[in-house]
Amino acid sequence: MDEIDLTWQTLGSETDYTCPGFDVVRDDVRLPDGTETEFHYVTETPSVVILPFTEQGDVIVIREWRQAVGRVNYGLPAGGIEDEDSDIRSAARRELAEETGYEADTVELLTAYEPANGLFDSTHHYAVAHGCVPNSTQQLDDNESIAVETTTFEKIKDMSARGELRDGRSALAVLHYTAHIEP
Structure with a gap:
């Protein structure tokens, strides 16, 4: 053919x-x-989505107001890759620290997806961070309202599987990790 x-x-x-x-x-x-x-x-510029685990194995999650959908969004830290970032790992470390105040011991790349390539030229790079500890205060952008908390991986995985984790970037990170990485 x-x-x-x-x-x-x-x-x-x-x-x-x-x-x-x-x-x-x-x-x-x-x-x-x-x-x-x-x-x-x-x-838009490429971005990074981080699945961050504390030293105890919990997941660091954020709650953030999202004007486009008119509600608080529950999900993972994420943000644009900036010119000063030397690579995707450094962007993940920076975004994690800025949005949550946590620093990671290790950061590994998971994958990259084009979330809506019929409408956007976006690429979302996914990373997993381990050994995260609170080390500073948030350094939020002027248009960010973010609260930080932790949860178990099982809870966020179940939310993703049931469609309750509405943020697509976050759900994709959790489901990809579950399917390809989680022991």
Whole structure:
């Protein structure tokens, strides 16, 4: 069976809207059948999602207000990879410390996913941190409201499996860890 070429040709690209955290881009494209049209998508910097375990084996979780859905979100620390981060591990360490005040003994990369590649160009990198201890105070961004707590891995795994952990990034981290790493 012959492979069908599904590639779109980008004829031009413009940023329609810019704000802190993301841009909305419009591409002028030619489809494989020759049709010319527009395609809009959201572009943002890659981010890291951290599944952090304390020295006792509990998971550090956060509660954070999420304006887009109008509620407090329960999940894992996460944030954008910044220019000063030397790699994904250093970004994970920085985000963990900023959002929770915890520092990790070790950080390992788990995987990376494109969470919604029909609408966003985002890549979420997933890391697991072990031996986390409270070592400082939170260093929150001016638009963050975050409370920190711990829970058992079993509880957050059960919440993920039942669809009660609504934050998709967090649920994916827990389920990936459960399926591929957890002993």
